[in-house]
Amino acid sequence: MPLTVGTAGHIDHGKTWLVKALTGKDTDRLPEERRRGISIALGYAPLELSDGRRLSLVDVPGHERFVRTMVAGATGIDLFLLVIDAGEGARPQTYEHLAILRLLGVERGVVAVTKADAVDAETLELAVEEARELVPGAEVVAVSAKVGTGLDELRDALGRAASAMPRGQAPDVAATRMYVDRVFSLSGIGTVATGTLWSGSVGAGDVLRVEPRGLEARVRSVQVHDEAVERADAGQRVAVALTGVERTSLRRGDALVAPGAFPRSFRLDVSLDELAPIRDGSRVTVHHGTSSVAARVARIGEHHAQLRLDRAVVAARGDRVVLRSGTTLGGGLVLDPAPPRSRDEARLAAAESGDASSVVHEPVRESALALRGLSAEGLVRAEGWAFSQTWLDSLADGLRARLAGADPLDPGIPPPADAWAAAVVPLLGLERRGAKLYRPGVAAALGEREREAEQLTARLEEAGLEPTPVPDAQLAAFLERRGDLVRIGDGLAVSREAYDRAREVLVEECTRAGAITLARFRDLLGISRRPAQVLLERFDADGLTRRLGEGRVLRRQAREPTAAAPADVPPAPPAAR
Ligand SMILES: Nc1nc2c(ncn2[C@@H]2O[C@H](COP(=O)(O)OP(=O)(O)OP(=O)(O)O)[C@@H](O)[C@H]2O)c(=O)[nH]1
Numbered sequence: 001m002p003l004t005v006g007t008a009g010h011i012d013h014g015k016t017w018l019v020k021a022l023t024g025k026d027t028d029r030l031p032e033e034r035r036r037g038i039s040i041a042l043g044y045a046p047l048e049l050s051d052g053r054r055l056s057l058v059d060v061p062g063h064e065r066f067v068r069t070m071v072a073g074a075t076g077i078d079l080f081l082l083v084i085d086a087g088e089g090a091r092p093q094t095y096e097h098l099a100i101l102r103l104l105g106v107e108r109g110v111v112a113v114t115k116a117d118a119v120d121a122e123t124l125e126l127a128v129e130e131a132r133e134l135v136p137g138a139e140v141v142a143v144s145a146k147v148g149t150g151l152d153e154l155r156d157a158l159g160r161a162a163s164a165m166p167r168g169q170a171p172d173v174a175a176t177r178m179y180v181d182r183v184f185s186l187s188g189i190g191t192v193a194t195g196t197l198w199s200g201s202v203g204a205g206d207v208l209r210v211e212p213r214g215l216e217a218r219v220r221s222v223q224v225h226d227e228a229v230e231r232a233d234a235g236q237r238v239a240v241a242l243t244g245v246e247r248t249s250l251r252r253g254d255a256l257v258a259p260g261a262f263p264r265s266f267r268l269d270v271s272l273d274e275l276a277p278i279r280d281g282s283r284v285t286v287h288h289g290t291s292s293v294a295a296r297v298a299r300i301g302e303h304h305a306q307l308r309l310d311r312a313v314v315a316a317r318g319d320r321v322v323l324r325s326g327t328t329l330g331g332g333l334v335l336d337p338a339p340p341r342s343r344d345e346a347r348l349a350a351a352e353s354g355d356a357s358s359v360v361h362e363p364v365r366e367s368a369l370a371l372r373g374l375s376a377e378g379l380v381r382a383e384g385w386a387f388s389q390t391w392l393d394s395l396a397d398g399l400r401a402r403l404a405g406a407d408p409l410d411p412g413i414p415p416p417a418d419a420w421a422a423a424v425v426p427l428l429g430l431e432r433r434g435a436k437l438y439r440p441g442v443a444a445a446l447g448e449r450e451r452e453a454e455q456l457t458a459r460l461e462e463a464g465l466e467p468t469p470v471p472d473a474q475l476a477a478f479l480e481r482r483g484d485l486v487r488i489g490d491g492l493a494v495s496r497e498a499y500d501r502a503r504e505v506l507v508e509e510c511t512r513a514g515a516i517t518l519a520r521f522r523d524l525l526g527i528s529r530r531p532a533q534v535l536l537e538r539f540d541a542d543g544l545t546r547r548l549g550e551g552r553v554l555r556r557q558a559r560e561p562t563a564a565a566p567a568d569v570p571p572a573p574p575a576a577r
């Protein structure tokens, strides 16, 4: 895996000169940089080692106003090259850059005590001594960019530091992610974005998303240090020519990522590393990737915080952020790149251990889980959803409580309306009948309304063909399912027996005469006009008859004598007495 080395150090301490001495490339290309003699933008150059290995060098500005640029250059680097002026020794940005490197997790590198030609031997020795104390564990090399002393030793020291780097994630495992640090357009090529490839690989023909804006771009070609390559791998400095995006719709801070592989988020849950106390609610600038975003800190417990960002970022678990407000305040390790808004200390502690079963309290899509860098182990999974057992248990408890309180006449409840409902219902041990959930095997029952039902049935029997008001619709529906009555609209009902009698009369008459009128039907049954009317309407609704001219005729399928049940009875649990 190719490695990237980033310079660090106070303004004017000789970083750019050293890069030029090592690589032959002057990275201060801007006219303003040339005029002012300081670096403003990030510079890039390939560095050949004596054993043939090649590293990428990123040169950062030292000016305190450009710390933000320094952070953008330093994220994604593997090794540092801290440059200290032998005559001046460590100065404010020497310390600040070192702190930023530590916050970004860049622990290995080399210190160059430069401008050795400009000081006497004793001063040089003191400067080297001071550098050793400042960065224990790093090799310190005295060099001069001006006369070229110490450059081979410096290259060798960088080579040793590179060899000591633990091998990172295999490039083909992780999804493509690159944070853009420069954008320009070239005639004949179009939009070009450069950056360090954090993970994955990129090659011509790839389709990437420009986040956080969610644009789609196709890779036309890829270069690594001005040389065309078929594919570039994680860790490399790359320049990608893109089609489908204008130069103006891309900027530093954007991410080029494999579609769908990283969550776009306005919140990051982090474990904090504080250089100075960071107050709850304070406003900071969050540096992540090559972007810097204003944010508010919501502290969670002693060591954690949720960063509430003004603009979305795409991040992954394990990313580092730097928090600044005027100066560098501290940093954070991303535990959850797309957390819920709640401040939950237990969740954060669990996120630290990567244990999804205690992080995930609500149903999540498995894909979202992967985006948050959490494994689904320990979770219950169904149809692309993941649920914690605790959550499932409490959902089941809640539903059971509601079922217990349901009307015994129809002891079901509607299932949850959420997207995960279909996945979760089979896990709950409940029965789905029609549109409702029931306790397994439960049957509708009259319960305390037994007496009420008896009285109603008696009244209906007494009324014969005269429709009777049944104000309790639940009870009426139950009794209809049980076969005791037939509802005929307007909150009216007749006994099942009366309904069958009327039906029989109607079928007989139609079979004999071909049709039946309202008057004839009324006379045959010996009832008044209104009840005759509602009964006929019910027969129409049941599909027995249809209107024809002044009267009604039997529908074809009704001409065969059948014991047709009322047609509009909803699906329901089996009725039981
Ligand atoms: N004598 C001597 N002077 C040097 C050497 N390296 C750099 N300088 C001087 O230091 C000045 C600044 O060097 P740069 O390399 O531009 O410094 P820098 O660290 O890149 O500065 P910023 O990018 O603005 O932070 C140069 O213009 C030189 O005058 C060296 O090895 N010897």
Ligand SMILES: [Mg+2]
Pocket: 015, 016, 017, 028, 038, 039, 059, 060, 061, 062
């Ligand atoms: Mg410079």
